Amino acid sequence: MKRKLLFVIVATLVAVIAALLAGIVSTAGGAHLPVAIQMGAAAFAVTLPLVLTVMSTIGLV
Structure with missing residues (x-):
């Protein structure tokens, strides 16, 4: 949970x-x-949805 929050902040x-x-x-x-x-x-x-989509696709978020 903390890891996902950190990636969203990034x-x-x-x-x-x-x-x-x-x-x-x-x-x-x-x-x-x-x-x-x-x-x-x-x-x-x-930029924000794009970065979140890329992170989600990679499996970070």
Whole structure:
């Protein structure tokens, strides 16, 4: 049980890092702040289920 929780926390951290990178890259590309926030939110919303699906397929979660 603790192992699964740890992997879910790791997946969430990976998604947060992806969201931060997406926001920073879009801001560096000249996007306005609301657009950069939307890009970060979209990256988080896509990355978290993807990472959890991959972990589930491998058998970690």
